[in-house]
Amino acid sequence: xxxxxxxxxxxxxxxxIQLLDRPQREKALQQAGYNLFALPAQAxxxxxxxxSGTGSMSQEQWAALMQGDESYAGARSYQRLAQAxxxxxxxxxxxxxxxxxxAENLLAALLVKPGQYVPSNMHFDTTDANIRAxxxxxxxxxxxxxxxxxxxxxxxxxxxxxKLRSFIQExxxxxxxxxxxxxxxxxxGGQPVSLxxxxxxxxxxxxxxxxxxxxxxxxxxxxxxIKLREPGQSHRSVREIAREIFSLADGATMSxxxxxxxxxxxxxxxxxxxxxxxxxxxxILREGFPTYGGLSGRDxxxxxxxLHEGLDEDYxxxxxxQTAYLAGCLSEAGIPIIQPPGGHAVYVDAGSLFxxxxxxxxxxxxxxxxxxxxxxVRTVEIGSVMFAYPDPDSGEIMHPRLELVRLAIPRRVxxxxxxxxxxxxxxxxxxxxxxxxxxxxxxxPDLLRHFTARFEPVQQQETAF
Ligand SMILES: *Cc1c(COP(=O)(O)O)cnc(C)c1O
Numbered sequence: 001x002x003x004x005x006x007x008x009x010x011x012x013x014x015x016x017i018q019l020l021d022r023p024q025r026e027k028a029l030q031q032a033g034y035n036l037f038a039l040p041a042q043a044x045x046x047x048x049x050x051x052s053g054t055g056s057m058s059q060e061q062w063a064a065l066m067q068g069d070e071s072y073a074g075a076r077s078y079q080r081l082a083q084a085x086x087x088x089x090x091x092x093x094x095x096x097x098x099x100x101x102x103a104e105n106l107l108a109a110l111l112v113k114p115g116q117y118v119p120s121n122m123h124f125d126t127t128d129a130n131i132r133a134x135x136x137x138x139x140x141x142x143x144x145x146x147x148x149x150x151x152x153x154x155x156x157x158x159x160x161x162x163k164l165r166s167f168i169q170e171x172x173x174x175x176x177x178x179x180x181x182x183x184x185x186x187x188x189g190g191q192p193v194s195l196x197x198x199x200x201x202x203x204x205x206x207x208x209x210x211x212x213x214x215x216x217x218x219x220x221x222x223x224x225x226i227k228l229r230e231p232g233q234s235h236r237s238v239r240e241i242a243r244e245i246f247s248l249a250d251g252a253t254m255s256x257x258x259x260x261x262x263x264x265x266x267x268x269x270x271x272x273x274x275x276x277x278x279x280x281x282x283x284i285l286r287e288g289f290p291t292y293g294g295l296s297g298r299d300x301x302x303x304x305x306x307l308h309e310g311l312d313e314d315y316x317x318x319x320x321x322q323t324a325y326l327a328g329c330l331s332e333a334g335i336p337i338i339q340p341p342g343g344h345a346v347y348v349d350a351g352s353l354f355x356x357x358x359x360x361x362x363x364x365x366x367x368x369x370x371x372x373x374x375x376x377v378r379t380v381e382i383g384s385v386m387f388a389y390p391d392p393d394s395g396e397i398m399h400p401r402l403e404l405v406r407l408a409i410p411r412r413v414x415x416x417x418x419x420x421x422x423x424x425x426x427x428x429x430x431x432x433x434x435x436x437x438x439x440x441x442x443x444x445p446d447l448l449r450h451f452t453a454r455f456e457p458v459q460q461q462e463t464a465f
Pocket of ligand 1: 052099100101102124126127182184186187215217254255256257258266
């Protein structure tokens, strides 16, 4: 049996949640076009849709909110955030943004020209889409182990350095305006990247003269995995490891809604002064003045505190322990998951759970729908709904390698009994897995379609022959 770590906090404020009955859940789902993003939150009992901005703030963060300085320019809140940024990341310049994708938009607007390539281990959906929106081409060069759900490689988020070198050779440095890496690798199972790999990635980009940006949403969880798993790193503090990670790069984008433990916020950081000046101009055009970047002063203060709290090692041990507990229980129940579990989420391999559902009928979507029907649990598909796009050269539909469902765990929100309840729902679905049907689109936009698409069930007799 996996062990559940006792929470290193106690609860001082509660938010009621309610489970609708089955007919109400069926109705809510039909009205939502079988897209869980379209459900009203009150129709959801346990919400594992995302760990983004859904965490609980600490008493220190709530206290910091009260000190928010709402001055338009040069607010004290900005100064406190700038100090935390300097202590935690060490980048010379940064602009606050309202969330991660705003930082990605700025970066893509400034650097990516039509037809250019941006390599990474794996881009997350918003990064991928922001590069495509500038007519650039996101490229994923993660190690092959990332696609083997049973491989227990400790750093499945690593970049394949050979693939990266050949890719740079093949398309030419002049067609690569920046290189990235995502830590942890959200789209590939929340898997960490080793410090050794980050050093090699940095060296490879820099040898070719390519600026290196980190998508740093879960830098603290990644640093804690390095401490736990990487030879020679266990004696170092997570804070020190994180500083080294940032020191390898020329800049970073971050959604502070993840490891900075706030409900809204983000940043774009960099060492290059000219790029910073351009970023300020773009920011003023789209987000706000460079000392608030589309956020209120109090948001900046909560982020300043959260950047430090996210590195607390008792918190990180509990955080990764909770995820490992859920993964362990699901595994014991026979549910195929990506092993080893990542930091912020457990990824269920819906493709192997439902081998009878073809990929263009979205096995991941089918599982997400079923979890809601069964237990009021909301999750998200990370498979062909999210990532199957036509190849820009051939027009052929390119499916992602895996059809996954992500159970993202909000930070400091749910307890062991909530997770046990989720496991029980899985057990019941597992028992009738052969009878679960696929889905097809009735509406889908061109980009980021998982947010707004609508579906209908594909009846079993239509597929059986
Ligand atoms: C959440 C996330 C983003 C985007 O951040 P938002 O705050 O949702 O805009 C980018 N990259 C990764 C890896 C993420 O997890």
